[in-house]
Amino acid sequence: MPPGAAVPLAETWEFDAIGTHWRIDTVDELPGDARAAADRVIGAFDSAWSRFRPDSLVSLLARGGGPVPVPPDAAAMLDAFEEVSLATSGAVNPLVGASLDRLGYDATYSLRAGDPLAAPSNWPTRVRWRDERLALAExxxxxxxxxxxxxxxxxxxxxxxxxxxxxxxxxxxxxxxxTGTAQRIGLEHPFDAKRAIGVWEVTDAALCASAANRRAWGDGLHHVLDARTGVPVRTVAATWVVADTAMRADALATALFFDGGDELAHRWGAEWVRMLTNGRVEWSRGCSAELFTRTASVA
Structure with a gap:
């Protein structure tokens, strides 16, 4: 079968993990060993990085514990954070956890918003993830x-x-x-979940999206904060990115809420679409998405 040809993925495994719904489509049904392997890596990730678990490594560090053994994904993620943070002039920052807590998106889901809190701008000097240890200066x-x-x-x-x-x-x-197939994926309209602003055919790549209407818990309160102010972004409604890995696509879907995200996407060889809160749609030059809107521009 030629590369990129459509492969019928007849088997579906659905489950909930890390607070979200998962769907895995494959040619053949996944046996118990495969599902156990997926469960193990998800469990390990959650036990390291979930700020909603009091027993996680990041919760231990937040309470003053540590240093802790470097989790398997630390270098890949925190190295990427350095690039994204630099590109967005500090708008994206892994120490934004307390800022989210302050707005009510905390471990207990209190959803009671206090005054915004900026994240520490010097995070690369406060977070150390080398020499087999993950540690915080404070x-x-x-x-x-x-x-x-x-x-x-x-x-x-x-x-x-x-x-x-x-x-x-x-x-x-x-x-x-x-991977190993082609999929046509609808781009959900951030103001109306029953509509799409376009369709994107993805082959051997990742597509990630971020939207202000997802993980929102109050008037103007949602999960995409400007770390420099602790205030949710007001000008961008949704982003979609196709990149070589899902981590990069996810990182860029966040970065595109801020100035500098488009330049980083170009350096990483990614394509993107962005919808502003005024309804205007922008996309990267050469973007292969099929968009239905007429109010748009090439960035």
Whole structure:
């Protein structure tokens, strides 16, 4: 079968993990060993990086514990955070956890918003993730939400390779990786979930999206914060990115809420679409998405 040809993925495994719904489509039904392998890597990721678990490594660090052993994904994610943070002039920052807590998106889901809190701007000097240890110069809450789910999609897909022969779609509620096949994916309108602003055909790549209407808990309160102010972004409604890995696509879907995200996407060889809160749609030059809107521009 030629590369990129459509492969019928007849078997579906659906489950909930890390607070979101997963769907994995494969040619053949995944055996128990494969599902156990996926469960293991998801469990390990959650136990390291979940700020909603009091027993996680990041919660331990936030309470002043540590240093702790470097989790398997630390270098990949925190190295990427450095690039994204630099590109966005500090708008994206892994120490934004306390900022989210302040607005009510905390471990208890209190949803009671206090005054905004800026994240520490000097995070690269406060977070150390080398020499087999993850440590903080002083207690703080790490939140990897800007790219963590994408990273986990990549890890799950890799864990399942012995049983998928490289032909699968791993979808964690909109952050997905397509391998060995082609998939047409609708781009959900952020103001009306029953509509799409376009369709994107993805082959052997990842597509990740971020939207202000997802993980929103009050008037103007949602999960995409400007770390420099602790205030949710007001000008961008949704982003979609196709990149070589789900981690990069997820990171760029966050970065595109800010100035500098488009330049980083160009450096990483990614394509993107962005919808502003005024309804205007922008996309990267050469973007292959089929868009239905007329109010648009090439960035």
């Amino acid at each position: 207690p703080a809450m790490i939140d990897v939400g800007a790219l963590g789910k994408g990273r986990l999609v990549d890890v799950v897909a890799r864990a399942l390779e012995p049983w998928t022969d490289g032909r699968a779609v791993v979808d964690a509620s909109g952050d997905l990786l397509v």
